Amino acid sequence: MTVHVMKDGWVGVTKGRPKVGAFAERSRRTQPQDIDAFAEMTGDRNPLHYDKALAEASVFGKLIVQGGVTSGILNAVVAEDLPGPGSVFLEVSWKFVKAVGVGELITGRVEVKEVRT
Secondary structure, eight states, rough: OOOOOEEEEEETTTSSSSOTTOOEEEEEEOHHHHHHHHHHHOOOOOOOGOOOOHHHHSOOOOBBHHHHHHHHHHHHIIIISSSEEEEEEEOOOOOOSSSOOTTTTTEEEEOOOOOOO
């Protein structure tokens, strides 16, 4: 068996090593289908996503999408745009500052602050 060790961690990334200051973003409007698809994939069937009466009586006042739906847009930015295909997350820390309702526009923005080898 042969083991190949890459000296440059950016070799497999199709768009190459990103530059400090580079940024990319994607936006999309959330849909009811997002809730269903995420629930099917993860099993997250919190009633705040499905029960309109309960959601409207909650602190949120509306049906909200799962947090993974909103953070998922960042996965798309990293995987498709910056750094792009061939890249993966090695560490992630999310902070949700507001719940996102169905039909709301979300934007994920990624900016390169530092590049490691």
